[in-house]
Amino acid sequence: MAAERNGGNDNSKTRDAILDATESIMREQGYAAVSSRRVAEQAGLKSQLVHYHFGTMDDLFLALFQRAGAAYFERHVQAMTSDDPLRALWELITDRTGMELIFEFMALSNHRKPIRAEMARSNQRTRTLQAALLTKALEQRGITPDVCPANVLSVLMSGVALALVSENAIGNSIGHADTLSFVERLMQKTTPPRVAGKTGARGRPRKR
Amino acid sequence: MAAERNGGNDNSKTRDAILDATESIMREQGYAAVSSRRVAEQAGLKSQLVHYHFGTMDDLFLALFQRAGAAYFERHVQAMTSDDPLRALWELITDRTGMELIFEFMALSNHRKPIRAEMARSNQRTRTLQAALLTKALEQRGITPDVCPANVLSVLMSGVALALVSENAIGNSIGHADTLSFVERLMQKTTPPRVAGKTGARGRPRKR
DNA sequence: GTCTATAGGCCGATAGAC
């Protein structure tokens, strides 16, 4: 073990290239396909550099997860400041490219303790932020929380989005179009009051 | 490649032992930990027997998935004939031990075409059966399908269950208790009419 | 159907030169 693993202040291009390559392999071939040699090849480097910059492979996974988790959290923050936070959140969590990396980490973390711990922290942070966002959104739409509490709505929405994205990845879309228009109808039934001259809250068409 | 791979009519103890060992490793250490050597060790056999009986490792995964998928489908069929199909389905899909293997296969299948194809088939079959079950359950409870179509409800329930189980595995339970009692309340609000002298449809207590 | 033996390959990780 050399004298690195310095958390993030070694922001060299090499480090980023390694993380980029790891992310790309995870997305396209799954976490099980990540090896120091493959990562290095993808990044145009020698495999030893992976170990030099990140230590063990688990350390590499952890570093990538921290980067991805922070980016995902940032997207939530942006959704929160959107004109229509509810719709912005829904679009965020049903975005397949955003979810596929997280799905890989979920599977990976199920059997690696240190990654699981980080995953739990990130997931809790996201849930808390989602609940705050939804509290605001429900209030904006004049829905009292006794109909459905914000934290419950967060679990419901996350779950449905997870089902849609993961089943879609597998190749089953039975009921998906109906579910999307069902959600669309729920959101339109409670359109927030327009505040300014912007028109960002109208729904886009969905095929049945 | 020898002269085996005979689908299932070679129902030797060895074959079952290999499948059992594979399932056990997948559950406890994840699909990436499955190797012919480890499977054989767990089953008390030589690793070459794995190849003799199943061919490639992908063939082994496929055989196990077929067995597990059939068992899971069978549990759905049993739920369908229950006194309270809606509750039986909910208990089935929120059962962690039932889901963890499926979750591994979902992750695995994302990057292996033949397994993905089988997964899609199984998932479609399950969705169709769930929709039939829910059609019956909604009717039984006097809910018209225009409130929420059965196939949509199937996606919603599957998703929420998936979120609960997978987040629980990670170690985040924020909002879960509230979600469970939310679902419980929905189910109790629409208790099916009792048909016989049995009392299987009352809810069991949930902590908030 | 189970055994021994083995080919051929990818893996993580480290040592030490520059």
Next chain:
DNA sequence: GTCTATCGGCCTATAGAC
């Protein structure tokens, strides 16, 4: 920070004896 070289290990899969 990057290079060359390398150790020791586990992997899939097959050949051939019994």
